[in-house]
Amino acid sequence: MVTIFKGFKNLILLDEKIHKDLKIKKPGDYSFMKEVDIVPLTFSELINCAMYYPIIFVNVKNEVFPFAVLGVNGKNIYLSEEGFFKVDIIPKVVLNYPFGVIKKKRENEEEWLIVVDEICKNGNGEKLFEKSGEETSYFKAIKLELTDLALDFQRVYEFSQEIYKLGYLKSINFNTVTKYGEVSFKNIFIGNIEVLSKIPPEKLYYLNTKGYLPIFYSIYLSVRNFKLFNLI
Numbered sequence: 001m002v003t004i005f006k007g008f009k010n011l012i013l014l015d016e017k018i019h020k021d022l023k024i025k026k027p028g029d030y031s032f033m034k035e036v037d038i039v040p041l042t043f044s045e046l047i048n049c050a051m052y053y054p055i056i057f058v059n060v061k062n063e064v065f066p067f068a069v070l071g072v073n074g075k076n077i078y079l080s081e082e083g084f085f086k087v088d089i090i091p092k093v094v095l096n097y098p099f100g101v102i103k104k105k106r107e108n109e110e111e112w113l114i115v116v117d118e119i120c121k122n123g124n125g126e127k128l129f130e131k132s133g134e135e136t137s138y139f140k141a142i143k144l145e146l147t148d149l150a151l152d153f154q155r156v157y158e159f160s161q162e163i164y165k166l167g168y169l170k171s172i173n174f175n176t177v178t179k180y181g182e183v184s185f186k187n188i189f190i191g192n193i194e195v196l197s198k199i200p201p202e203k204l205y206y207l208n209t210k211g212y213l214p215i216f217y218s219i220y221l222s223v224r225n226f227k228l229f230n231l232i
Contacts, residue, residue, distance in 0.1 A: 002040050002058075002060050002063070002065050002067075003040055003093065003100060003101055003102055003103070003153050004040075004093075004100055004102060004115070005036055005038070005039040005040060005093055005094075006035065006036045006037075006038075007032045007033050007036045007039075007094070007097055007117075008097075008098070008100065008115075008117045009032075009117055009119045010117060010118040010119045011100075011115050011116075011117060011118075012115065012116060012117075012118045013102075013113055013114075013115055014113075014114045014115060014116050014128075016128075016129055016133060016135075017133075019128065019129070020129045020133060021129075022116075022121060022127075022128055022129075023121065023122055023123060023124070023125035023126060023127050023128070024098060024099075024116060024120050024121060024122065024125045024126055024128065025120055025121075025122035025124060025125030025126065026097075026098065026120065026125075026126075027097070027098070027120065029082065029083030029084055030079060030083050030084060030085060030090075030094065031079075031083035032097065033070070033076050033079055033083075033094060034075075034076055034079055034083070035074045035075065035076065036070060036071070036076050037069065037070050037071035037072060037073070037074055037075065037076060038067045038068070038069055038070060038071075039067060039068050039070060039091045039093050039094060040065060040066070040067055040091075040093060040153075041055065041066045041067060041068050041091060041092075041093075041156065042092050042093075042149065042152035042153050042155070042156050043152050043153075043155035043156035043159055043215075044152050044155075045089075045091065045092055045152075046066065046156070046215045046218060046219060047214060047215055047218045048089045049068050049089055049091060049222075050215075050218035050219055050221065050222035050225075051089060051222075052078070052087045052088075052089050052225060052228065053068035053069060053070065053078075053089075053091075053222065053225055054068070054069040054222050054223050054224075054225045054226050055067070055068055055069075055218075055219045055222040055223075056069060056174075056185065056188045056189065056190060056223075057160060057164070057169055057188065057189035057190065058188055058189070059187070059189070063157065063160075063161070064160045064161060064164040064169065064189065065156070065157065065160055066156060066160060066219065068091055069183075069226075071180065071229075072178055072180040072181045072182070072183050072229065073180070073181045073182075075180055075181075077178075077180055077229055077232055078232060086232055087232075092149060092152065093149075096145060096146065096149055097117065098116050098117035098119070098120040099114060099115070099116050099142055099145075099146060100114075100115045100116070100117075100146075100149075101113065101114060101115065101146050101149055101150045101153065102115055103150075103153075103154075112147075112150040114143070114146055126138045126139075127139075128142075159212065159215070162212075163212065163216065164189070167192065167195060168191065168192050168195055168196075168216065169189040169190065169191065169192055170189065170190060170191075170192035171187055171188070171189055172185075172188060172189075172190060173185065173186050173187065173188075174188060174190075176226050178226070178229040178230055179229070179230050180229060183226065183229070190219070190220065190223055191216055191217075191219050191220030193217075193220045196216075
């Protein structure tokens with residue numbers, strides 16, 4: 001499952017024994033996102049992110065996953081020169097930086113692990129562990145947020161896999177020209193809106209009760225947000 005993005009420069013797997021003295025200072029702005037043009041999305045933010053960002057699905061190692069497109073050719077067009085987002089909605093993985101989660105698979109078991117960008121190590125930062133080895137209150141709060149993030153990622157994975165297997169996504173090659181350069185995607189997936197007219201009523205009811213229908217329409221219409229690239 002893809003949960004990490006290019007904003008991470010020196011990713012490390014957090015270990016309470018190895019990193020007992022680690023102190024982390026969160027960035028004061030989002031300058032670390034200047035060259036990030038695509039980020040993974042969680043389930044709960046799909047509709048909100050669809051208001052501003054084009055959302056595409058990518059097949060990564062046989063796992064279909066949604067991403068928000070933030071720019072062109074390594075340039076984040078949603079970010080100001082001062083390092084702040086120009087729109088109200090910021091993807092969750094960005095808000096949680098320099099922390100993140102990854103899923104490790106062991107045979108039939110799955111485990112979510114916490115990662116951190118070591119580039120944010122700072123002697124004046126926040127301690128993650130006490131001398132006794134216990135987690136600090138700061139890190140406990142971080143872990144709660146990361147637990148929600150992991151659950152949200154798991155749900156979006158299940159959502160994506162289900163609509164993919166049902167044939168509700170279609171593969172396309174996409175090209176468009178913006179003032180920042182040409183956007184070119186190959187073998188990506190977008191919502192296949194045409195299939196909805198052929199879905200039996202009971203299946204539509206099922207999709208609606210799971211909350212999938214409004215999300216499906218939102219991500220389908222989000223492709224229009226490529227036009228924002230010339231306005232922002």
